[in-house]
Amino acid sequence: MFQMRFVWKNLKGRRGMLVGGLILAAFTSVLVVVNPYLSKILVDDAVEGGQTQLLVPLLLLMCGIVFGRQAARFLMVVLMEKSSQHLLMNIRRVIFTNLQNQEMRFFDKIRTGDIITRVTGDLEYVRHFTAYITYCEIDSLVTFISAVVALGFVNMKLTLSMLTVLPLLIVVSLIYSKKVRPLYREIRYRLSQINVTAQENIEGNRVVRAFAREEYEKQKFSEKSQAYQEASVRASFAWQKVVPIIDCLGQMLTFIALLVGGILIINGEITIGDLTMFTGLTWALSQPMKNFSYLINDLQRFFAATDKIIEIYYAKPMIADRHDAVVANGRLTGEITFSHVNFSFGDQPVLQDVSFTVHPGQTVAIMGPTGCGKTTIVNLMSRFYDVDGGSILLDGVDLRRRTLADIRKSIAVATQDVFLFSDTIDGNIAFADPKMPEQRMRDCARLACADGFISEMPEGYDTIIGERGVGLSGGQKQRIALARAIAAQAPVLVLDDTTSAVDMETESKIRRHLHQLPFDCTKVIIAQRISSVKDADQIIILQHGKIAIGTHDTLARTNTYYREICEIQDVEGLPAFEGGAD
Ligand SMILES: Nc1ncnc2c1ncn2[C@@H]1O[C@H](COP(=O)(O)OP(=O)(O)OP(=O)(O)O)[C@@H](O)[C@H]1O
Ligand SMILES: [Mg+2]
Numbered sequence: 001m002f003q004m005r006f007v008w009k010n011l012k013g014r015r016g017m018l019v020g021g022l023i024l025a026a027f028t029s030v031l032v033v034v035n036p037y038l039s040k041i042l043v044d045d046a047v048e049g050g051q052t053q054l055l056v057p058l059l060l061l062m063c064g065i066v067f068g069r070q071a072a073r074f075l076m077v078v079l080m081e082k083s084s085q086h087l088l089m090n091i092r093r094v095i096f097t098n099l100q101n102q103e104m105r106f107f108d109k110i111r112t113g114d115i116i117t118r119v120t121g122d123l124e125y126v127r128h129f130t131a132y133i134t135y136c137e138i139d140s141l142v143t144f145i146s147a148v149v150a151l152g153f154v155n156m157k158l159t160l161s162m163l164t165v166l167p168l169l170i171v172v173s174l175i176y177s178k179k180v181r182p183l184y185r186e187i188r189y190r191l192s193q194i195n196v197t198a199q200e201n202i203e204g205n206r207v208v209r210a211f212a213r214e215e216y217e218k219q220k221f222s223e224k225s226q227a228y229q230e231a232s233v234r235a236s237f238a239w240q241k242v243v244p245i246i247d248c249l250g251q252m253l254t255f256i257a258l259l260v261g262g263i264l265i266i267n268g269e270i271t272i273g274d275l276t277m278f279t280g281l282t283w284a285l286s287q288p289m290k291n292f293s294y295l296i297n298d299l300q301r302f303f304a305a306t307d308k309i310i311e312i313y314y315a316k317p318m319i320a321d322r323h324d325a326v327v328a329n330g331r332l333t334g335e336i337t338f339s340h341v342n343f344s345f346g347d348q349p350v351l352q353d354v355s356f357t358v359h360p361g362q363t364v365a366i367m368g369p370t371g372c373g374k375t376t377i378v379n380l381m382s383r384f385y386d387v388d389g390g391s392i393l394l395d396g397v398d399l400r401r402r403t404l405a406d407i408r409k410s411i412a413v414a415t416q417d418v419f420l421f422s423d424t425i426d427g428n429i430a431f432a433d434p435k436m437p438e439q440r441m442r443d444c445a446r447l448a449c450a451d452g453f454i455s456e457m458p459e460g461y462d463t464i465i466g467e468r469g470v471g472l473s474g475g476q477k478q479r480i481a482l483a484r485a486i487a488a489q490a491p492v493l494v495l496d497d498t499t500s501a502v503d504m505e506t507e508s509k510i511r512r513h514l515h516q517l518p519f520d521c522t523k524v525i526i527a528q529r530i531s532s533v534k535d536a537d538q539i540i541i542l543q544h545g546k547i548a549i550g551t552h553d554t555l556a557r558t559n560t561y562y563r564e565i566c567e568i569q570d571v572e573g574l575p576a577f578e579g580g581a582d
Pocket of ligand 1: 108345350368369370371372373374375376377
């Protein structure tokens with residue numbers, strides 16, 4: 001079973017502990033049949049046989065076995081706990097690394113709440129399996145076999161008559177196991193839905209309030225909770241239907257022992273001591289039988305949970321370094337070439353046969369209506385997605401032949417959707433290199449026009465900003481994100497609508513600062529304001545997947561879209577419109 005193999009693989013380093021724990025479990029289980037056997041000797045030899053000198057040593061031995069068994073159990077629990085915690089740590093580490101390497105398409109498909117369910121609830125089941133189910137299985141199996149062997153030695157007829165219950169129990173358990181598996185998958189899915197809704201509501205709390213949609217969200221959450229509850233109740237009912245059958249089968253063992261045992265005593269085939277041992281060990285047969293069904297229940301949950309973990313554990317990113325990738329020799333110059341690039345999201349084409357080149361040190365601006373694909377161009381440039389057709393070259397080498405580390409090191413993006421960490425402001429700005437000198441970090445803040453408001457904060461650069469930068473205005477967050485991108489000092493600097501929430505005056509100051517960066521870089525600026533783009537070496541207008549390229553002058557003369565934007569924004573000194581392309 002691959003789920004078990006998965007656990008074994010991840011136990012590396014602590015396998016000995018687990019095996020040690022399981023051996024102890026087996027040992028302690030064997031011990032349980034010793035005391036009933038000693039009681040048989042006690043009754044037959046010490047009491048009935050008159051060998052009273054055996055009484056005290058036998059009782060002391062029985063006490064010693066009880067204590068020894070408890071000590072061994074304690075050690076076993078310690079070993080099982082340690083090995084299972086190590087297992088979780090190993091799996092978590094791989095999953096976290098894996099998530100970090102995943103491409104955007106992976107996160108487009110799988111939601112945060114679902115991932116959280118996998119690394120919390122599902123992982124807990126894997127731990128439960130390792131620390132508890134395995135031990136219970138061994139315990140039940142060894143107890144059962146030891147009891148059968150011990151009883152078989154005393155009287156085979158009585159032992160076999162008690163075992164007639166076993167096939168019935170196996171049939172019932174197997175039928176139940178088949179029924180319950182899909183039910184546990186359902187429970188798991190419903191739980192993940194609850195987590196997704198909860199996570200989205202916590203994250204989007206302000207939006208929910210702003211739109212007064214609390215009631216709607218509450219309703220949605222309670223529907224999900226109800227679905228989870230119903231799924232759990234269904235699984236529980238399925239189990240409860242089986243419990244009485246299993247209990248009855250367990251009870252039957254006592255009846256069989258008394259009935260058949262009584263007849264055998266009357267026939268003189270066994271002694272009273274033998275029967276004492278049989279009744280004393282009835283539980284050692286019935287309990288493992290019952291446990292077997294409980295374990296099937298737990299195993300089904302373990303399988304459902306492990307399947308979900310394995311999915312993200314082994315999810316291999318399609319976007320990864322090729323074995324023959326070219327490793328950059330020093331800093332790249334930042335030349336970007338799009339050559340006949342095609343790209344679509346599913347059936348929706350976004351870029352069609354797009355070609356352009358930005359030379360090192362040049363500034364290119366990208367404009368176009370909302371949703372036309374500007375951010376997509378940036379994502380393709382950083383190889384967060386791969387092109388469907390054509391190619392993108394960075395310093396003349398296809399991105400697919402470069403290493404991801406080289407690409408990401410060479411392109412610093414101030415993203416449109418600003419994300420700041422719950423950390424100090426300087427920690428956020430120096431994210432690319434935490435060892436960055438303080439002065440360089442402050443210079444970058446100044447270039448991004450962020451130094452003014454930061455120094456007014458109570459703790460300046462040491463101020464901790466909350467999740468997603470709560471406590472800062474939209475424009476302030478944008479400026480910290482810009483400072484962070486500048487601080488990376490990469491050969492390509494991309495600003496995706498980075499100054500949209502910044503006032504005109506600050507924006508023009510930032511524009512001036514961008515000419516004075518203390519390092520060479522190619523700049524890609526996505527903006528809606530003509531003032532932000534008009535001085536660029538090239539302006540790309542993206543519409544309906546196609547591009548038009550020009551400068552402010554040529555586009556104002558020939559491109560209808562650009563001309564309209566200029567006119568809407570009252571741009572002065574426009575050349576006469578000559579008509580032409582869209
Ligand atoms: N992860 C995604 N999955 C599916 N479609 C997507 C995804 N991201 C973007 N799109 C679609 O691709 C198109 C281009 O999106 P993109 O974000 O590049 O637009 P944009 O030009 O940056 O828009 P804006 O000016 O609003 O920032 C849009 O129609 C959008 O719906
Ligand atoms: Mg965008």
